[in-house]
Amino acid sequence: MSRSLKKGPYVDPRVIKKLEGRKLGDKTVIKTWSRACSISPEMVGFTFGVHNGKDFIPVYCTEEMVGHKLGEFSPTRKFQRHGGKIQKEMDSASKQREVDANKAAKTSTAGVGKKK
Numbered sequence: 491m492s493r494s495l496k497k498g499p500y501v502d503p504r505v506i507k508k509l510e511g512r513k514l515g516d517k518t519v520i521k522t523w524s525r526a527c528s529i530s531p532e533m534v535g536f537t538f539g540v541h542n543g544k545d546f547i548p549v550y551c552t553e554e555m556v557g558h559k560l561g562e563f564s565p566t567r568k569f570q571r572h573g574g575k576i577q578k579e580m581d582s583a584s585k586q587r588e589v590d591a592n593k594a595a596k597t598s599t600a601g602v603g604k605k606k
Contacts, residue, residue, distance in 0.1 A: 499528035499557070509536065521546055525561025540564035 493500060502524040509520070514535045521539040529551055539546030540560045547564040555563070571577060 499530065500526060501530050502527040505538075506530075506532070509533065512536065519546070519548055522560065525559065525564065527560050529555045529558055529560060531556055542566045 502522070505520070505522055505524055505527050508522075509532060512518075512520075516536065519537050519539040521541070523541045525540060531553075533551045534553055534556065535551065537548050537550045538560060540549050540563065541547075542564045543566050549560060549563040
């Protein structure tokens with residue numbers, strides 16, 4: 491559900507306070523736990539360390555991000571892979587291709603450094 495137009499976007503005052511003394515293009519990461527904070531135009535050009543529950547994920551704010559939330563760019567779950575029989579077959583096929591590629595690379599570079 492979206493926020494009321496009367497209220498305006500939610501921008502955490504602590505985040506704005508951290509931005510006050512900074513110059514545009516400052517490379518230091520501004521750490522924040524406020525994932526619900528909306529990105530405002532004043533934040534463009536700064537890098538925020540957004541907490542995902544475990545680590546701080548660096549998020550560089552651009553003009554296209556204005557209006558979105560900081561938490562949208564810091565995923566909280568790590569995608570492993572889809573499981574099942576088909577996935578196992580695909581993994582074994584890709585490993586076999588890697589082994590074949592490594593063998594081919596070794597045979598092509600075997601005679602390069604030898605003197606005749």
